[in-house]
Amino acid sequence: MKKYLQLAVAAIIALVFVGTFVFLYRKSRPKETVYNEFVSKRADIRKTTVITGRIEPRDEVSVKPQISGIITQLYKQAGDRVDAGEVIARVKVIPDMGQLSSAEARVRLAEVNLAQARVDHQRMQNLYRKQLVSDDAYDKVHQSLVQAEEEKAAATDALEVVRDGVSRRNAKASSTLIRSTISGVVLDVPVKVGNTVVLSNTFNDGTTIASVADMNDLIFRGNIDETEVGRLVQGMSMRITVGALHDLAFDATLEYISPKAVEQGGANQFEVKAAVRVEGDVYMRSGYSANAEIVLEEVDKVLSVPESAIEFSGDTAFVYVLEPGTSPKVYRRTRVETGLSDGVDIEIRSGVEEGQTVRGPQKLDAQ
Numbered sequence: 001m002k003k004y005l006q007l008a009v010a011a012i013i014a015l016v017f018v019g020t021f022v023f024l025y026r027k028s029r030p031k032e033t034v035y036n037e038f039v040s041k042r043a044d045i046r047k048t049t050v051i052t053g054r055i056e057p058r059d060e061v062s063v064k065p066q067i068s069g070i071i072t073q074l075y076k077q078a079g080d081r082v083d084a085g086e087v088i089a090r091v092k093v094i095p096d097m098g099q100l101s102s103a104e105a106r107v108r109l110a111e112v113n114l115a116q117a118r119v120d121h122q123r124m125q126n127l128y129r130k131q132l133v134s135d136d137a138y139d140k141v142h143q144s145l146v147q148a149e150e151e152k153a154a155a156t157d158a159l160e161v162v163r164d165g166v167s168r169r170n171a172k173a174s175s176t177l178i179r180s181t182i183s184g185v186v187l188d189v190p191v192k193v194g195n196t197v198v199l200s201n202t203f204n205d206g207t208t209i210a211s212v213a214d215m216n217d218l219i220f221r222g223n224i225d226e227t228e229v230g231r232l233v234q235g236m237s238m239r240i241t242v243g244a245l246h247d248l249a250f251d252a253t254l255e256y257i258s259p260k261a262v263e264q265g266g267a268n269q270f271e272v273k274a275a276v277r278v279e280g281d282v283y284m285r286s287g288y289s290a291n292a293e294i295v296l297e298e299v300d301k302v303l304s305v306p307e308s309a310i311e312f313s314g315d316t317a318f319v320y321v322l323e324p325g326t327s328p329k330v331y332r333r334t335r336v337e338t339g340l341s342d343g344v345d346i347e348i349r350s351g352v353e354e355g356q357t358v359r360g361p362q363k364l365d366a367q
Contacts, residue, residue: 033362034362034363035331035359035360035361035362035363036308036359036360036361036362036363037322037357037358037359037360038305038306038309038357038358038360039355039356039357039358040303040304040305040348040352040353040354040355040356040357040358041303041304041354041355042301042302042303042304042354043301043302043304043345044298044299044300044301044302045298045299045302045304045339045340045341045342045345045346045347046295046297046298046342047295047296047297047298047340047341047342047343048293048294048295048296048342049224049228049293049294049296050291050292050293051222051223051224051272051291051292051293051294052222052223052289052290052291052292053220053221053222053223053272053289053290053291053292054220054221054222054287054288054289054290055218055219055220055240055242055276055284055285055286055287055288055290056218056219056220056221056286056287057184057187057213057214057215057217057218057219057286058214058217058218058219058275059182059213059214059217060187060211060212060213060286061181061182061184061211061212061213062208062210062211063088063178063179063180063181063208063209063210063211063212064199064200064206064207064208064209065091065178065197065198065199065206065207065209066178066199067091067093067176067199068093068094068196068197068198068199069091069092069093069094069176069196069197070091070092070094070194070195070196070197071089071090071091071092071191071192071193071194071195071197071209072090072091072092072193073089073090073193074088074089074189074191074192074193075087075088075089075090076088076089076186076189076210077186077189078186078187078188078189079185079186080185080186081184081185081186082180082183082184082185082186082212083180083183084180084181084182084183085179085180086179086180087177087178087179088178088179088180088186088189088209088210089177089178089191089209089210090176090177090178091176091177091178091197092176093176094196103155103158103159104159106155106158106159107152107155107156107159109155110148110151110152110154110155110156111152113148113151113152114145114148114149114151114152116148117144117145117147117148117149118145118148120141120144120145121141121142121144121145124137124138124141124142125138178209178210180210180212181212182212182213182214183214184212184213184214184215185212185213185214185215186210186211186212187210187211187212187213187286188210188211189209189210190208190210190211191207191208191209195207197209213286215284215286216278218275218276218278218284219255219273219274219275219276220238220240220252220273220274220276220290220292221271221272221273222271222272222290222292223262223264223269223270223271223272224269224270224272225267225268225269225270226261226267226268226269226270228296229257229270229272231296231297232254232257232272232294232296233254234254234255234256234257235253235254236253236254236294236295237251237252237253237254237294237295238251238252238253238254238274238292238293238294239251239252239292239293239294240252240274240276240290240291240292241290241291241292241293242284242288242289242290243289243290243291244285244288244289245282245284245288248282250276250277250278250279251276251277252274252275252276252277252292253274253275253277254272254273254274254294255273255274255275256271256272256273256274257270257271257272258270258271258272274292297340298340299339299340299347302339302340302347302348302349303347303348303349303352303353303354304345304346304347304348305319305345305346305348305352305358306344306345306346306360307341307343307344307345307346308360308361309358309359309360310336310338310346311333316335317335317336317337317338318333318334318335318336319333319334319336319348319351319352319358319359320332320333320334320358320359321334321352321356321357321358321359322356322357322358322359331358331359334351334352335351336348336349336350336351336352337349337350337351
């Protein structure tokens with residue numbers, strides 16, 4: 001019994017020894033390197049860039065009052081449609097006391113002059129009927145009366161404008177009614193009823209009553225890096241994507257490239273503008289963030305391989321072409337001439353034929 005136990009222990013030790021030897025032998029053998037493989041094929045390659053910007057109306061007009069005063073009524077709010085000449089708000093005039101006093105004094109003086117002119121005219125008319133004065137003398141007195149009447153009317157109008165903001169003779173052109181200067185959509189009404197507003201003059205920009213823009217004439221405005229601006233030309237097509245509209249895309253045409261750079265984040269950026277064509281019933285809002293994709297270069301139906309298959313050595317490019325029928329696989333290092341790359345695929349101008357298999361990066365999970 002003891003003899004059989006010794007044989008069993010010896011067999012177990014031998015088995016462990018052999019297993020360890022086999023394991024170490026297998027671990028010591030070099031692993032076969034396995035690579036990804038790609039087949040060269042014809043493809044369209046486009047080098048693009050993406051510009052981040054926003055959608056804006058081409059022209060946004062600030063409507064400002066022609067007189068200073070207080071807002072008494074607002075007839076429009078943001079989002080409303082407005083036509084040129086349509087009333088947006090009404091302003092109540094707060095007269096300047098100095099101007100009011102001067103206007104009232106002018107009216108009183110005009111009334112005095114008019115009374116005297118009427119007396120002079122009546123006397124001259126009586127003498128003229130008796131043929132005691134010449135036609136020329138009578139005409140001069142009559143002209144003085146007409147002038148005095150016109151001065152009284154003008155002084156009264158001036159007083160009404162200073163006091164009320166509008167005269168009775170020019171009620172239709174009242175400056176107390178703030179009208180839109182263009183047709184479009186009201187983007188913003190930054191004032192409220194009761195706010196004081198100031199007219200625009202040499203020393204003051206004036207108070208903006210409303211901002212109005214034509215939302216059927218939109219542009220994309222963004223900035224592009226100086227490394228890419230040299231490839232842009234006016235008239236190039238762009239594809240605008242607006243994330244807020246569930247990634248809807250619109251066609252656009254590049255219209256403007258700034259001749260002057262602005263520094264942003266330590267890099268020189270050039271402003272670009274493109275006319276956006278919005279079709280259908282899409283409701284576009286001013287200020288939407290958008291991305292513009294623009295094709296800088298493109299080639300069609302050219303031979304290509306993934307760029308990861310290219311090995312660069314200085315200014316020279318190489319690929320490893322699979323030798324047919326070899327086992328284990330043999331790859332021949334071949335010099336190639338490359339062309340345009342889109343970051344994924346690259347154009348092969350010479351060195352590889354269509355349908356040939358080239359070696360890519362090593363498979364990381366290969367055993």
